[in-house]
Amino acid sequence: MKYRxxxxxxxxxxxxxxxxxxxxxxxxxxxxxxxxxxxAAIREEGVTVEKILLTHAHIDHAGGTAVxxxxxxxxxxxxxxxxxxxxxxxxxxxxxxxxxxxxIFSPDRWLEDGDQVSFGDVTLDVVHCPGHTPGHxxxxxxxxxxxxxxxxxxxxxxxxxDFPRGDHATLIRSIKEKLLPLGDxxxxxxGHGPMSSFGQERLSNPFIAGRYG
Numbered sequence: 001m002k003y004r005x006x007x008x009x010x011x012x013x014x015x016x017x018x019x020x021x022x023x024x025x026x027x028x029x030x031x032x033x034x035x036x037x038x039x040a041a042i043r044e045e046g047v048t049v050e051k052i053l054l055t056h057a058h059i060d061h062a063g064g065t066a067v068x069x070x071x072x073x074x075x076x077x078x079x080x081x082x083x084x085x086x087x088x089x090x091x092x093x094x095x096x097x098x099x100x101x102x103x104i105f106s107p108d109r110w111l112e113d114g115d116q117v118s119f120g121d122v123t124l125d126v127v128h129c130p131g132h133t134p135g136h137x138x139x140x141x142x143x144x145x146x147x148x149x150x151x152x153x154x155x156x157x158x159x160x161x162d163f164p165r166g167d168h169a170t171l172i173r174s175i176k177e178k179l180l181p182l183g184d185x186x187x188x189x190x191g192h193g194p195m196s197s198f199g200q201e202r203l204s205n206p207f208i209a210g211r212y213g
Contacts, residue, residue: 001122001144005189006041008034009099011060016148016189019047020120027119029053029139029148030061030191031068033099038068050119054078055150056136057086058163059093059102061191066103077117080128080135081110082165111137127178131171132159140182147188147198153179155196158207175208 006015009032017038019026026047031038042049052069054062056079069076086093090102111117113128117139127138132151139148151159153175161168179188184199203209 009060013060020122023120025120027051031064032060033064035064051075056133057083063102066105076107077109078111083135129174131174134165145186149188151191154190
């Protein structure tokens with residue numbers, strides 16, 4: 001599997017283009033906005049995009065979903081159904097954060113822990129990691145030792161939990177019980193900022209280092 005990170009929106013959210021190197025088929029993860037930039041990356045890499053994958057439904061991750069799905073004829077998979085209230089509130093989010101008007105959408109498939117999503121010859125495991133939002137999911141590709149973790153974990157930090165239905169204890173539990181056990185060698189693409197690895201964060205992230213051995 002190959003990938004390209006495309007920072008979008010004023011929040012510099014890491015939208016990611018994933019694709020199967022054998023078939024050229026791929027997916028766009030978290031198209032929060034700046035769709036011209038995303039479409040340009042798709043053209044430059046020669047990817048045939050089949051679907052949109054969403055880790056969660058905050059506007060900087062999901063704001064461009066409805067338009068991109070319509071423009072390119074894509075299926076929408078994710079996030080978990082408990083994020084439905086965030087999707088319904090996208091217009092209010094756009095006003096609150098000064099984003100352009102956005103459209104509400106209905107995912108073609110809500111995702112749950114243990115599900116899988118695929119494009120081309122690539123299959124990703126779905127890991128439910130609530131705490132930042134209740135329906136937040138992570139996409140994990142074991143053969144590449146790569147995870148797309150949205151706003152659960154960052155280099156040196158963790159996701160905010162002060163939004164509606166966020167919960168700090170739940171977020172720490174998601175990191176402890178769902179992400180770190182995937183292995184120290186797993187690299188991750190966060191929703192914002194540079195990549196890191198679970199091993200590096202286990203050792204040095206002040207929010208989790210030293211807590212779990």
